[in-house]
Amino acid sequence: MHHIEIRNVTLVYDTPNGRVPGVRGVSFATAPSEFLCIVGPSGCGKTTLLNIIAGFLAPAEGEIRIGGKAVTGYGLDRGIVFQDFAQLFPWRTALGNVAFGLEMKGVPKAEREAIALEQLRLVKLEKFAGAYPHHLSGGMQQRVAIARALAYNPAVLLMDEPFAALDALTRDEMQRLLAEVWRATRKTVVYVTHNVAEAVYLADRVIVMTPHPGTIKAEVPIRLPRPRDPLSVEFLDYQKQLLRHLTQKEEAR
Amino acid sequence: MKAVVSFVVAAALYELVARSGWFAQALVPTLPAIAATLWRTLADGSMLNHAVATVYRVAAGLGLACATGLALGVLMGRFRAVEAFFLPLVNVLMPVPSLAWAPVFILWFGLGNTATILIVFYAATFPMLLNAWTGVRAVNPLWLRAAGAMGARGAELFWKVIVPATSPFVITGLRLAFQRAWIAVVGAEMLAASDFGLGWVIFDAKEFLNADVMLASLAVIGAIGFAFERLAFGALERATVMRWGMVRAAKA
Numbered sequence: 282m283h284h285i286e287i288r289n290v291t292l293v294y295d296t297p298n299g300r301v302p303g304v305r306g307v308s309f310a311t312a313p314s315e316f317l318c319i320v321g322p323s324g325c326g327k328t329t330l331l332n333i334i335a336g337f338l339a340p341a342e343g344e345i346r347i348g349g350k351a352v353t354g355y356g357l358d359r360g361i362v363f364q365d366f367a368q369l370f371p372w373r374t375a376l377g378n379v380a381f382g383l384e385m386k387g388v389p390k391a392e393r394e395a396i397a398l399e400q401l402r403l404v405k406l407e408k409f410a411g412a413y414p415h416h417l418s419g420g421m422q423q424r425v426a427i428a429r430a431l432a433y434n435p436a437v438l439l440m441d442e443p444f445a446a447l448d449a450l451t452r453d454e455m456q457r458l459l460a461e462v463w464r465a466t467r468k469t470v471v472y473v474t475h476n477v478a479e480a481v482y483l484a485d486r487v488i489v490m491t492p493h494p495g496t497i498k499a500e501v502p503i504r505l506p507r508p509r510d511p512l513s514v515e516f517l518d519y520q521k522q523l524l525r526h527l528t529q530k531e532e533a534r
Numbered sequence: 535m536k537a538v539v540s541f542v543v544a545a546a547l548y549e550l551v552a553r554s555g556w557f558a559q560a561l562v563p564t565l566p567a568i569a570a571t572l573w574r575t576l577a578d579g580s581m582l583n584h585a586v587a588t589v590y591r592v593a594a595g596l597g598l599a600c601a602t603g604l605a606l607g608v609l610m611g612r613f614r615a616v617e618a619f620f621l622p623l624v625n626v627l628m629p630v631p632s633l634a635w636a637p638v639f640i641l642w643f644g645l646g647n648t649a650t651i652l653i654v655f656y657a658a659t660f661p662m663l664l665n666a667w668t669g670v671r672a673v674n675p676l677w678l679r680a681a682g683a684m685g686a687r688g689a690e691l692f693w694k695v696i697v698p699a700t701s702p703f704v705i706t707g708l709r710l711a712f713q714r715a716w717i718a719v720v721g722a723e724m725l726a727a728s729d730f731g732l733g734w735v736i737f738d739a740k741e742f743l744n745a746d747v748m749l750a751s752l753a754v755i756g757a758i759g760f761a762f763e764r765l766a767f768g769a770l771e772r773a774t775v776m777r778w779g780m781v782r783a784a785k786a
């Protein structure tokens with residue numbers, strides 16, 4: 282049984298210089314609770330693909346199914362975390378941000394605040410529930426964003442390079458935390474990144490995309506026990522394998 | 535504290551000129567004379583009555599301006615068709631000084647509150663409208679996406695995302711609108727009000743060479759404007775957009 286199913290999705294951008302293919306004929310599927318990473322260079326259409334799954338963009342062709350149902354537009358079955366720290370609402374506290382989705386669902390105040398606090402505890406920020414985003418560091422803001430996307434219990438978590446703008450040390454810490462959160466919640470995750478090591482650390486399976494137009498180049502299952510050791514030989518072998526897929530394209534051009 | 539120094543120096547310079555004997559005392563009264571007049575008019579309640587009349591006109595005109603400017607600005611920012619219809623009208627009407635309308639409004643509505651309030655309304659609407667319009671268009675699209683993904687639609691999206699997201703612009707709009715309203719009301723009262731209002735007092739005092747009354751009224755006008763700007767809008771800003779980090783205090 283598939284959880285997310287992408288069938289033959291194509292999207293074309295209309296630009297002043299004519300029609301530019303964003304992604305072409307992309308198909309893949311995930312199992313329930315699978316952690317899927319999409320890696321590729323800038324401009325390969327990986328973010329476009331994520332935005333299609335999120336429902337922000339409508340594909341010209343193809344179909345998205347989640348839990349067997351075709352989806353159009355966005356909905357509470359998908360939680361979304363963006364790269365930009367500015368995604369949080371500055372006029373709401375960490376708790377207020379996390380509770381937003383539940384508020385839209387009509388969950389009573391006491392209940393939604395209890396759930397939001399639970400989510401903040403999951404990302405180890407319960408002490409900062411009353412803080413406004415501008416008082417939090419970048420890494421903390423991204424953790425609030427993760428808690429916010431999980432709070433209304435979506436079936437799927439979509440993440441667009443959430444840690445790309447963080448420093449290397451914070452990024453490592455965040456990857457460990459995300460792996461823990463994923464183990465605790467068992468969400469299906471689609472995670473877009475250009476960082477090969479990040480993909481090997483997090484993913485059950487990695488999809489490699491190449492640009493112009495964005496197509497799937499390879500699929501690599503990562504068969505390593507968790508928690509993973511980024512310095513192990515097997516880990517580095519996977520990294521090499523992914524890098525080879527990414528650079529072959531360059532040589533062929 | 536530095537502000538006190540500025541005021542003291544400015545007052546001392548004025549007092550020097552007033553006592554120099556270069557001008558007639560009736561035209562350039564000394565500060566104690568102005569203060570005495572101010573005290574007398576405050577004590578007999580006349581200054582208060584005039585101030586209340588002026589503040590009422592500003593409140594009414596500004597209230598109408600905010601309602602109209604906010605609603606229209608937000609609609610223009612949200613809907614292309616509304617923008618396309620109103621923008622040419624706004625562009626043509628905005629540069630017309632509100633006082634230029636005074637004779638027209640007096641002709642239509644006679645002397646009094648209606649004409650004065652309409653002049654204030656005209657002056658205050660455009661800064662509110664332009665700021666609301668810009669504010670809505672400047673909302674971070676990521677907030678709209680995130681809110682949409684979390685199920686925010688229609689009225690909830692408007693009140694819980696667009697309104698707070700627009701607040702730095704709206705508060706600035708409010709400030710500018712108040713400034714414009716406060717300037718307009720004094721002029722409007724000189725032309726269109728009869729018997730009441732701080733602007734009318736100044737204009738009326740000219741007939742009797744009462745420079746002390748004029749300057750005392752000016753002091754009251756300045757004080758009320760200052761109080762609104764510093765206390766009302768400053769407090770509003772500190773409680774909202776500054777607390778949220780959407781705007782910052784200037785570095786010392």
